[in-house]
Amino acid sequence: MxxxxxxxxxxxxxxxxxxxxxxxxxxxxxxxxxxxxxxxxxxxxxxxxxxxxxxxxxxxxxxxxxxxxxxxxxxxxxxxxxxxxxxxxxxxxxxxxxxxxxxxxxxxxxxxxxxxxxAGRRVAVRPDLAALPRPRLMAIAGGDADPQRLDADAARRFAEAALASARESGGAALLATSPRTPREAVAALKAVAAVADVSVGLSVYGEGADDYRAFLDAADAFLVTDDSASMITEAALSGAPVELFALPRRPGLKVRAFRALRRIAGRRAAEWTVALGLVRANRDIDRFIAALRADGLLDGGARAxxxxxxxxxxxxxxxxxxxxxxxx
Structure with missing residues (x-):
């Protein structure tokens, strides 16, 4: 940025x-x-x-x-x-x-x-990825971002959703992790990919070749965990349609404390404390997503x-x- x-x-x-x-x-x-x-x-x-x-x-x-x-x-x-x-x-x-x-x-x-x-024009798709059946769905896993939690169960359901989409479309799934993806989530993704009944690619950050950029260039559509504005933005700017996978919400202490402040003191008082730097405002990714959806910026095309x-x-x-x- x-x-x-x-x-x-x-x-x-x-x-x-x-x-x-x-x-x-x-x-x-x-x-x-x-x-x-x-x-x-x-x-x-x-x-x-x-x-x-x-x-x-x-x-x-x-x-x-x-x-x-x-x-x-x-x-x-x-x-x-x-x-x-x-x-x-x-x-x-x-x-x-x-x-x-x-x-x-x-x-x-x-x-x-x-x-x-x-976003610039995409480069040519790598031959091994171009050989995969289309549409190619890139599924990007992020990590914990209070209150979102990417645990092993959420990672398994995320991977299964990506494979189900590829199965229904007759295409392929490209699974990619980020630097923030927890080890237990990576293990769950690997386990699902190992028994996939569709064409699948897997890129794990920090393990072997990094295929993340190549997957981006090859993707016809995206499934992204809803924890990261930067990941969502990167997918949206590709011009391909973006679906979001809702992670479970389990708020930590700071999130709960700020919510309590707004509830007790009121929105205006909470805004005053944020404006003065006394309190760090909560990060509410749902507000970011809602604004993009309202303007059709996750639907694909050149608008985003x-x-x-x-x-x-x-x-x-x-x-x-x-x-x-x-x-x-």
Whole structure:
């Protein structure tokens, strides 16, 4: 996301890979930010000359961005992607999507997709995958993302649903895992694939050749677990229709606590605490999915890629404007 925005802004880009220490749980309540959460090597890399704009994502990088602006004398403009877990007013632009349910503010830009490079034309399908019967369904398994849980039972049902779809269509199933897929879920997927009565491919992250990208190029349709906005976005931008597999919901302590806050204090008070950075808003993927479905962005075709490209162009224009303001 960060690189997509930086490159689309058509500005000189300097990448600063960040490595964090265990202090990442600290709240971002210092307007001048800090480098407390950085490991020594990464800390040394944050040095002048200070940029016109910092594009950040994630709770821990927000503190680094704030620190850079303070050292620049307030000249550097800040763009944050997602939810900064800090007072929203400290940033010049916050680009977010519906699952974070951030309060409406003049500097908060709500979009349907995370900032993503426009999907390019697919490359030729690899010969061994092209030989599989069509339609080819790519089934992408994510992992736990509170409150969603991908346990062995959910993984088994997910794989069985993919094979049933391939069986009904007369096509093939391409099963792929992600870096977040738990070991017990991987084992369940392997067990189902081993006894499949349809043509099946399996790509397990970290085991052997990584066929994930090749599967994407070969897919005529997708089945995706409903835990990851980035996975859903990648599938939607392919132009193939996307179905979602609902994972079981078992909320953890943080999700339950935020729900209790909203129930007791009311929505407006909860929004106030989020806007001030006192509370990290829940991630509600169902809101993200509902917005895509309402606009037909999971139905296949070129519309999803067109919307994503227009949204990225909007963010890029705003980044260029902030860079120009920084130089004045």
């Amino acid at each position: 960060v690189e997509a925005v930086a490159e689309a802004g058509d500005l000189d880009v300097v990448r600063k890979p960040l490595a964090f220490n265990p202090l990442g749980w600290l709240l971002n309540l210092r307007p001048g930010g800090s480098l407390f959460t950085l490991r020594p090597g990464a800390r040394k890399s944050i040095a002048a000359p200070w940029p016109d704009v910092v594009v950040s994502a994630g709770k821990r990088s927000a503190a680094v961005a704030l620190w850079i602006r303070a050292r620049s004398g307030g000249r550097t403009r800040l763009v944050h992607l997602g939810r900064p877990s800090a007072p929203l007013g400290w940033f010049d632009l916050v680009v977010t999507t519906p699952q974070y349910d951030l309060p409406a503010r003049p500097n908060v830009l709500l979009q349907r997709f995370p900032p993503t490079k426009a 890629a067109g919307v994503a490209a227009a949204e990225l162009a909007d963010v890029a224009s705003r980044v260029r404007a902030l860079a120009g303001a920084s130089r004045r």
